Amino acid sequence: MTNAVQKFQIGKTYSTRAACDWDTIYSWTVIARTTKTVTLKDRHGEISKRGVKADYDGTSEACYPDGKYSMCPVIKADRELS
Numbered sequence: 262m263t264n265a266v267q268k269f270q271i272g273k274t275y276s277t278r279a280a281c282d283w284d285t286i287y288s289w290t291v292i293a294r295t296t297k298t299v300t301l302k303d304r305h306g307e308i309s310k311r312g313v314k315a316d317y318d319g320t321s322e323a324c325y326p327d328g329k330y331s332m333c334p335v336i337k338a339d340r341e342l343s
Contacts, residue, residue, distance in 0.1 A: 266320065266321060274290045275342060277334050280334075
């Protein structure tokens with residue numbers, strides 16, 4: 262049985278919580294994408310282009326919007342902001 266990987270979609274906003282502060286929520290909107298990258302816009306209007314990969318269990322795409330470093334935010338395609 263093959264499960265489909267949930268992918269980032271243009272126009273949708275995705276969020277995650279800060280590693281050290283549960284009350285801090287970061288969010289980015291996908292403004293463009295290719296098969297391997299997403300272009301994101303943060304709440305301040307800053308635009309960045311990042312690579313996407315499958316998350317740890319392979320059920321959705323994930324990316325590091327601010328780059329990869331200790332305790333960096335990670336957004337996943339299954340965490341769309343409501």
